[in-house]
Amino acid sequence: MPDAPRVTVTVHGPDPLSRAGVVRHLRHEPTIELIDRPRPFGDAFGDAFGDEPRGTVAVMLAERLDARAGAELRRLVRGGEQRVVLVTGELRETELMAVVEYGVRAVLWQHRATPRRLLRAVHRAARAARTDPCGVDQRLTEHFVQQP
Template identity: 55%
Template sequence: MPVLTDRITVTIHAADPLSRAGVVRHLQHQPTVDIVPLLPGRDAPPAPAASVAVMTIDRIDGPSGAALCEVLRGGAQRVLLVARELREPELLAVVEYGVRSIVWRHQATEERLFEAVQRTARGECVLPPDLVDRVLGQVNRLRRSETAAARTGPGGAPRFGLAPRETEVLRLIAEGLDTRRISEKLAYSERTVKNILHGLMTRLQLNNRAHAVAHALREGYI
């Protein structure tokens, strides 16, 4: 495997200081890694070609999904996700977000994390062996579901697309708003917001809100 000789700029995104300190401890002595601090209230600095965003999470939920969406919006950085666990629906959502590198938190030793950063910077896909079969299985199930929906989709509603109000609701979810705040923002009742989400997730066979936001992000709606 070729050795990456250029310097790698790393930004660290963590919900708690201990998680961030652990990543810093593993990477700060690597001679080819430059850790760039994230300054509160300011945009992240422009990302060079060899740039990796390391994000630590416990699992994908509303806040962490919104944070991941925000990190990926820049488009210039490759993301390495350090996760405690990912259930089946969350795994598919992460892949649809565009994440191609995942390391389990309990396996993130200094050596393994640095290797994952190097490979991610080169544009390689990094996945734990136990995740590969799960990803392939999820993709195959999704393709079969989409094929069936294309044949039997309800008339009058978009089979795979999103209606404007569905897009608005998902955009606000991606920004971290809950049902109550979305209803206030759009002047809908909370029941209407829930019905919109239920309808689109049923029609598109999406597993949860994070999966729905990932689908909208992948398809260019938000």
């Protein structure tokens, strides 16, 4: 994406190894500017005082959408200033509807997430308006359509 504008990105998730892997892939992209975020999921102190760095796009890693991950998603999309790309391993249909309602801009399966797909999702999310539909990995939607 040589003509794409530079996008500021933060990476969020409870697993430091997964975060480090995503950071490693994005760090070498000339169209990405990573903003350091050392805490796993937002803590009450950093966010309460508004001193947590925010990017144009937040990449959130969550194996499944449990209560903690849901709370983090809501915190990230609050105010609509940053767009969220969710990379997940497991997501039920009701959870998919919830993340769309939260305002998540793109959803990718962990097992299908490649550096190229992640980069495309980040750039699409950065360009997306708040009213644009969520970009969902095609196999994710096929999975739901095929279920009885």
